[in-house]
Amino acid sequence: MKNPVLHPAASRFYADHGWLKSAQTFSFHGNYDPQRIQFGALRVLNDDTVHGGKGFGRHPHDNMEIISIPLEGTLEHQDSMGNTALIRRGEIQVMSAGTGVYHTEFNKDQDEPVSFLQIWLYPNKLNVEPRYDQVAYASADLHNRFQQILSPDPDDEGVWINQDAWFHLGEFDKGFETSYELKKDGNGLYVFVIEGNIEVDGQLLSARDGYGFWPGSPVSIKAAEKSFLLLMEVPEKW
Known part of the structure; x- marks a missing residue:
């Protein structure tokens, strides 16, 4: 890995x-x-x-x-x-x-x-x-959930692009826990914390930190405080 x-x-x-x-x-x-x-x-x-x-x-x-x-x-x-x-x-x-x-x-x-x-x-x-x-997108759609804002499919939620990538935004209350499952095998995940503090697969991240990794299973996410984050799932090769 x-x-x-x-x-x-x-x-x-x-x-x-x-x-x-x-x-x-x-x-x-x-x-x-x-x-x-x-x-x-x-x-x-x-x-x-x-x-x-x-x-x-x-x-x-x-x-x-x-x-x-x-x-x-x-x-x-x-x-x-x-x-x-x-x-x-x-x-x-x-x-x-x-x-x-x-x-x-x-x-x-x-x-x-x-x-x-x-x-x-x-x-x-x-x-x-x-x-x-x-x-x-509606702000309410981000509350304690990931809202898809980008994908490779013109018929899916959000905008679409010429790449096998998926973007999600989420706003989470302190203590809220969730997970993210990759859409495509072999893709990587880059997490950017817009506001707050978050724990991603055990890695602690603060506002404006970025963390890129290549998970092989669902990714665990826990908000250490009220947080706003962007997930960018992208291919390694294309």
Whole structure:
């Protein structure tokens, strides 16, 4: 069995551009560590905060599955496919960049910051037609359970991507215990704690810690306090 990887919050790369503060779990742009390139198909996990009225100007992507999960504020998206959208907490955005797409992301609010998780996964199909989607979920659906927000199946819950990956969000009361069963044999699980403290198969994790491992059986999860977490099940190879 492959060794697990633990990424404490304080070990992440940090970039402070004034208008943007970014905590990066994996190597990104000028921040590079050959030991922290990816976890399976998971290539980027950035914890970004953008000041009021600021944002990312028009820039390109290709052959990457890009997921945004807002945590606070309102993110405004525009792209070369003709999409214009506002994304808030309680919504998930996906963009399959495929053969190539340009987009912008800005903080819609002039006075308050917007915070969101920016996640990139390698696709299992190259040069697909670019695609955009977003869906909403109810906060109540996360209470003491995992709500699926992403899968490889267009007919399943949440957004879909070109990869054998499943994402779930959950908000758990202190002391609540549950488990997670992998959807596909051989996949790995990367846990990111958004808020709180959690125990995952005996590994204690705090807010903004990340933990990637390759479980062979259902994963046990216990909330040491009120917690909010993201599970990302991803393939090792594709």
